[in-house]
Each structure stands twice: as C-alpha cells, then as structure tokens.
Amino acid sequence: MESRRIRRALIPAAGNGTRMGAMTRAIPKELLPLVDRPALDWIITECLEAGVAEIAIITSEYKKPIFQRHLHGYFPEITFTYIIQESANGLGGAILCGEQWAGTDAFLVLLPDDLVLNENISLKLTENYEENGRSVISLSQSPEELLENYGVAAVQIPDVGQVIVTDLVEKPRRGSAPSNFSVNGRYLLTSDIWAALKSPNNFQLGEIQLTPALATVAKSSGLFGVETTGIRCDLGNPPSWLRSNNLFARSLVNSPEGIK
Secondary structure, eight states, rough: OOOOOOEEEEEESSOGGGGGTTTTHHHOOOSSEEEEHHHHHHHHHHHTTTEEEEEEEEOOTTTTHHHHHHHHHTTTEEEEEEOOOSOOOHHHHHHHHHHHHTTTTTTEEEEEEEEEETHHHHHHHHHHHHHHOSSEEEEOHHHHHHEESSSSEEEEEEEETTTEEEEEEEOOTTTTOOOEEEEEHHHHHHHHHHHHSGGGGEEEEEEOHHHHHHHHHHTTOOEEEOOOOEEEEEEESSHHHHEEEEHHHHHHHHHSSSSO
C-alpha cells in the first residue's frame, strides 16, 4: 500500500497583522511572544511532533528575511522553504502559492493565529489521514453566538469518534449555521484541493476563498473532520492574544517540565 505518512506542512504568514495594532509594525505577528517563545516556534514544534520534515512558509518580501534570520540554525530537523505571496488574495490564495512545492503530496496547513492548548491537532489529523486517505480538517464545538465568526461544517457522525464533513459555510448568519462545528485553523489537504481552489466559484471580493473549496472537496472526493478537545487560543487580536498568554503560562507552570 502507498505510504500515507505526512512529511510536509504549509504555514500562511504573509499578512500584515493589522488587528494586532502597533506591535506588528515592529515585528511580524507570527513572532510575537506566547509566554517564553515566539508563536511561530510553537507552531513548528507542533509540526515536528506530527512527523513533519519540510515546511513552506508563505510570506511577503518584507517578512521573508525576518523569518530567515529567526529560523536560521533553529529546528535543524526541518527543511524550510519561503514562498512569496505576491498579492493579498485570501487564505485560499496563500495555500495555492504552495502548489508547485507540494505537488501531488498531501500536506498540513497550520494557521499561526490558531493554537490549541494541551492537544497536538496536527498529529490527530495525520492519524486520521493514515486511516482514511482523505482530506481532513480540525473542528471545535462552538457556542451558537460565536458561529457567525467562523467557517462552519455540516457533518454526519456515523460512529463514535468519526466525523464526515458534507458541506461548509463561511460565517453563517446567526441561526442559520448547519451545526455547531466550527473550523479552527488546522487542515490536512490532498492534491484535490488545487482544482477546487482554482474554481471561479471560490473567487469572491478579490480573494480566493478556502471554505467553498473545502465544500467542493467534501462533495467530490470526501472530507473528514477531527474534533478538538483542547482549549482553543486565538492569537489574532490583542485581547485574545493576552488571554492565550495567560492560559499557556498557567499550563506551563502547572506542567511537570515547567517553563524552560
């Protein structure tokens, strides 16, 4: 049987981080600290624990040398590739920048704004892929009043622990969400995603949208979901970034290893 081991991961990191205010004028948001290390380092550690050996960072001309300086000599187990996203055309556009790099291989996508405390989501996605051989995304059960902020999946749950995604809706109007399962920034995608991203239906408001592309994959070749049980941390705005620092600090203080 063909090996389903996942060796590649893609990190979209070309944005300006405007929601983080003046801080990101001095430093990329991906390098803002989360307790004792930059947020990007937590993301890369998650990749390492999931067995990844190659990471493509989708970035801008301005941020590329900053990432190169930061990562030079760190994480010797990882081969880094830096790919320039020429225009700000959405998350789908950022992922599409990695088509030549990934080719026909399946690969992880990790959004650096999203971390889950006390759980390696990337590892859970790779385990699901090894079993099913299909694209799989990370899902959290969210309160109804928050669903309008996320992509939301329509799901079938044929057995305990098994989630099949049948459709997705981006930021549904309140009361119209197909479930309470929201997408939370971790994806494992097969090469089916390339054609789906290139569909004209996914180009909206000047951006290439990921959610309708995932809906296309769900309806054509199949899409699984993995439910997260850890604490979801959003690093995309100052209040939630501060909350995440507090949560991570408490976790590290209470862990056997402590803060290193």
